[in-house]
Amino acid sequence: MFLDEVFAKKDEFLNKEITVHGWIRNHRAQKEFGFLDFSDGTTMEHLQIVYDKDTADFSHLQSLRVGSSIQVTGVLVKSEGKGQDVELKAKEVQLLGDCPEDYPLQPKKHTREFLRTIGYLRPRANLFQAVFRVRSVAAQAIHEYFQSHGYVYFHAPLITASDCEGAGEMFQVTTLPIEELKGKVDYKKDFFGKRTSLTVSGQLQAETFATAFSKVYTFGPTFRAENSNTKTHASEFWMIEPEIAFCDLEGLMDIEEEMLKFVVSYVLEHCPKEMEFFDKFVEKGLLDKLHKLIDSKFTRVTHEEVITILKNSKEKFEYTPEYGEDIQKEHEKYITEYFQGPVFITDWPKDIKAFYMKQNEDGKTVRAVDLEVPGAGELMGGSQREEDMDKLICRMDELHMDKEELDWYINLRKYGTCVHSGFGMGFERLLIYLTGVENIRDVIPYPRVPGSCEF
C-alpha cells in the first residue's frame, strides 16, 4: 500500500495491520528499540516506523542504512511522538534494496548547487519532493481551469520551419551528417527537405485553432538558444499560451486574473504540507503573499501612465524611465509597490513589441499587456492581435519580414477575421513565484542551460 492511501484513510486503518514499501530517510537505532523515518514519496508527510525486540530479526534491523528500500508489515497506531498522529509499530521489516554508506543523499543540509550535481537523486530530498509535487499539481490546475471553461488543449508543433519570432535564438534540428559537410548544405537532403528549428512559441499556430474553436490553450515545451546564464533563463521550458477569439484586451485581462487566482488557490488547497514547507524553509511570508494575491483586485494602467508615475516619484532609479521605452525591473518593482498589488500595464510602445499586436489609433502604441506581480516581476505577457489584414501586412513590411512564409497566418485575416487575444505564461516563472525557490534550475526536473545537458 502507498502512504497517500494510508494517510487518507488513517482512521480506517488504525489498529489494523498494513504492509508498506518505501525508503529509509533517517534511522535512530537505540538499544531496546529504533525509529525509522520512512517515506515512499507519495506524500510530503513521512511515516514513523517503530521497531523493538518484539520485531522479527531485531539486531539485523539496527544496521539498516539510510536510502535502503524496505517492506514493512505492522500495526498502525496512534503516536505519542511530536509531529505525527499515527505511526507504524513494525512486526516485520524486510530489506529490499540495500544502500551503501557513501550514499550521497545523507540526511543533512546540502546546498542546492550540490544537489544539482546529483540531479537523479535530488527528487528524494524534501525540498524537491515539495517542488516537483507542486509542479505536477500546478500543471493540473492549469488544465482544470481551461478545460472547465471549455477550452481546447492544442499541441503546438515543436519542430518548425518558421523563425519569425526567434531569429538567432533557435536550436537547429537536423539529420544531416554534420561531421561530413564540406561548407555547403543542401537542405533538400535534410529530414524535412528544408531547414528546421525548435519552436520558441506556439502562438501563431494557436491563433489558427482559436479561429476554429474560439477558446484554445497550449501547454508544452518551448526552446530558446539564448546564451544567458541567469537564475531565470533555461534553454528548454514549458509555456502556457491561451488564445481566445472574440475577446479584446479587457476580456483577456479578466481571464489572466481569474486563471492566476484559480491556480494559486488550487495549489494551496491540494498541497498544504508542501506550501507550509516553502513558507517555513524557503520564503518566509510566502503563504501571506499568495493569499494576498487571491484577495487583491489587479490594477490596470497604461504604459504612459506608468512612466508618468515613475517620473513623478522621488525614487532614484538606475535607468531613467522614458515614454516610448521599455521599463526595467526596478520600475516594475516600484509600480507593484505603488499599487500595492498586481498591475496590468497596457498599451505599450509598438517598437518594443511584436509585429502581430493590435495597433492603436495613435500610431504609436499597441494593445499589449504585461502582468506585473509583486515578488515575481512579469508573470504573463499578452496582447490583442492585429485582425486587420492591411495593417498586419504593413507592419510586416516595415519590419522586413518574409510574408510568404507566414501566408497562412496572414490569411486568418482574410477568411472571416475576428478580434482575438492571447497571452503567454512561462510555467517555471509561475513555479518560482509559487514556491519561493529562486533558481529556474531548481524547478525543472532536468534543466537544460548553456553548457549543461546532464542526465
Added chain:
Amino acid sequence: MFLDEVFAKKDEFLNKEITVHGWIRNHRAQKEFGFLDFSDGTTMEHLQIVYDKDTADFSHLQSLRVGSSIQVTGVLVKSEGKGQDVELKAKEVQLLGDCPEDYPLQPKKHTREFLRTIGYLRPRANLFQAVFRVRSVAAQAIHEYFQSHGYVYFHAPLITASDCEGAGEMFQVTTLPIEELKGKVDYKKDFFGKRTSLTVSGQLQAETFATAFSKVYTFGPTFRAENSNTKTHASEFWMIEPEIAFCDLEGLMDIEEEMLKFVVSYVLEHCPKEMEFFDKFVEKGLLDKLHKLIDSKFTRVTHEEVITILKNSKEKFEYTPEYGEDIQKEHEKYITEYFQGPVFITDWPKDIKAFYMKQNEDGKTVRAVDLEVPGAGELMGGSQREEDMDKLICRMDELHMDKEELDWYINLRKYGTCVHSGFGMGFERLLIYLTGVENIRDVIPYPRVPGSCEF
C-alpha cells in the same frame, strides 16, 4: 457569449435575447427569409440562425458568405426544424469579417488529403472539430486518471545527450553554424558543450522520479527520425509513460487496463456528439467497439502460449509464427479475435526487447508486456524493469552499451533498488483507436513527417 454556454443553459436563455459571435458554416438565403448555419467552435452542435424581413438590413444579410465572422443578437426560441431544439431568431446580424468567394473550405465534401494542404483551416471542418476536441478531452482524461491516483506528472527533458535507445533515429540539436563547418566538428563549441539530440523516450529519467515519488507519469512530445512514410508514423508525437515503484508486471497490467477503460469512458461521457459523429461518418460500429472494451476482461497470456496458439491454428499466415521471435500484425489480429477482446502478451524473448527489462529465470525471456487491442493492434508496451544491478550491467555489456553515459541510471540499482515497472502509450495511437480516423496525420494539429514540416 459562447455557444457552449448557450447550449448548456438553453432552458434559462429560452425566449430571451442573447448576443453571439462566430462563423457562418453554411447559408440558405430565400426570398422572404434565410437560415445561417452558425458555429463558434465551442460545441460540435451548430446553432441555426433564422432571419427575415424583420431583421435589420435584410437585403444585405442575404449576401453573407460562408466563412465570414458575424455578431448576432436575437431571441433564442424553440425550433420546429429537424436536428435542433432551439434556434436563434435574429434581430440584428453584424458582419465582422468578410470571407471571399474563393474560401477553400466551402461546405461540401473534401478529401482528407486536400484538407491536409490547408492545415490551418481544417480545424474548422466538422471532422477536425471532432478530432481535436477529442484529442483535448482525452489528454485531460489521462491527467485526471493519474492525478486522482496520486501520481506526479513529470516533465522529461526533450533535449538529451544520451542516445541509448534511439541510435540512428534521433534528430540532432545544434547551434553550430553548420553551413560553415569544414568536416571537423568541435562539440565543445556547441550550445551544451556536447553532441545533443531530441529524446525518443523519457522513461529512463522517469525511473529516477519513480524511485523518489513511487508513482509518476510523463505526458509530452517525443521524436523519431525514422524515414518511414506510413499511416501510423510521425516524426513528432506525444507519449504517456507511467512508472511505478514497488509494482510488478501483474500490477502494471492492472493499471494499464484500468487506465484505458477510464480514458475511453471519460471521452464517451464528455464528447457524446463527437463520438456519434465518428460512429456515423468515420467508423461504423465505433461506439460498440468502445463499449465492448469497457466491459471486457483483458486476457493475459505469455508470448510462448501465443506462438503455440498460432501454430495450432489452421490459419495460413504470411509469416510463420516462431518461438523466440517477434509477432506480426496478422498474428496480433488473430490473437485478439481468438480471445474475443484485448490481450496482454507477456514474457517476450529477451533478444527482441530493450536492455532494461527484467530478466526471467529461464535466461531467455523478459518480463515485458504488450497490450493488443482489437482494431488497434499494439496500444501499450511496458515491462518490469531490471532492478538487479549485476544483471543490468551484464546485459548492457552483452549489448556493448556505454555504461558511463548511463551511470546514474545504473546507480538507481545501487541506492535502495526496488521492483518497479512502467509502460508507454503513444497518444496518437490511442486517438486513432478512439476516433476511427486511420491516418496519424489527421489526429495531430500540425503533423511532422519525413519531407514535410508545414505551418
